Amino acid sequence: MCGIAGQVGRDPRTIQRRYAAYCAMQQTLARRGPDQRGMYICGAAALIHARLAVVDLENGLQPMQLDWQGETYVLVYNGELYNTPELRAALAARGHSFNGHSDTEVLLHAFAEWGANCVPRCNGIFAFAVWQQNAGALFLARDRCGVKPLFYTQAEDSLIFGSELKTLLAHPAVPSRVDANGLAEVLLLGPGRTPGCGVFQNVRELLPGQYAVYETQTARLTLHTYWRLEDHDHPDDFAATARRVRDLVTDAIERQLVSDVPVATFLSGGLDSSLISAIADAHFTAQGNQLQTFSVGYRDNKKYFHATKFQPGADAPYIRKMNDFLHARHHWVTLDTPELVPA
Structure with missing residues (x-):
């Protein structure tokens, strides 16, 4: 497994002064990603990654950046895509070329090509974030069954996200404050949680089968469901x-x-x-x-x-x-x- 985290906001000065916080957040992900660490800080965005290297050890480094058709995309990703060869072939037919054979690079190109519509095409377990530099927007997505975790909160006129709760709590703008709902989760449901609940005040979890878009200029977060479990008649013997x-x-x-x-x-x-x-x-x-x-x-x-x-x-x-x-x-x-x- 890997670990991802970051902060995006309207004011670049807010991001630039939080380097120490980003290092602390990255340290909380060390056990998830012991092999490699990376950080992207530019303008109004900071993306953090801790990698467990499994596929394409040399060319799968993150955060991974791609310039495509006038936009700059930066990806941090935790997971595995099981249909990487099929996606790579479809993207190559549309003019994309690749430096390596990692699923990370394929996912980044898939988002650049299809945007949010890339998520239903992905067969795998994942939580990822893509920063669109020119648009000033962050895209977050989580796999259908929620195998890979992803938490977020809004603070400092920005969105802060991470693979684990303690990653968010390492940021000084995220207090470790538990309200009545969080206390009920711990005392009545623990060790389980209500889906979407982040236990701590103002912390939420992206639901399985969801993606989200955060627009920095308006500080607007919109949630979308791209998949839900459905029941159908079973005609087979x-x-x-x-x-x-x-x-x-x-x-x-x-x-x-x-x-x-x-x-x-x-x-x-x-x-x-x-x-x-x-x-x-x-x-x-x-x-x-x-x-x-x-x-x-x-x-x-x-x-x-x-x-x-x-x-x-x-x-x-x-x-x-x-x-x-x-x-x-x-x-x-x-x-x-x-x-x-x-x-």
């Missing part, structure tokens, strides 16, 4: 449904195996991780490679484990069964309490 589900799950997993760095899976012995590992293992084996799998356990787990309705049995026996089935190289990681509790 059981056999056809099973084939369709298998095809969709296999395609979704295999699309996520594209990487320029080693790929591994977590294996807990549960249904989800076992299914993902099995499909990844078959994919790797067909290419003559070996999948790496990892399981995390705790010292003296056998001694202290108590069965519950939520977890009636330990994970280890099911992990071993999957190990026997897979062709993967498995790694057991055992943690002790002092490693989990800061000194």
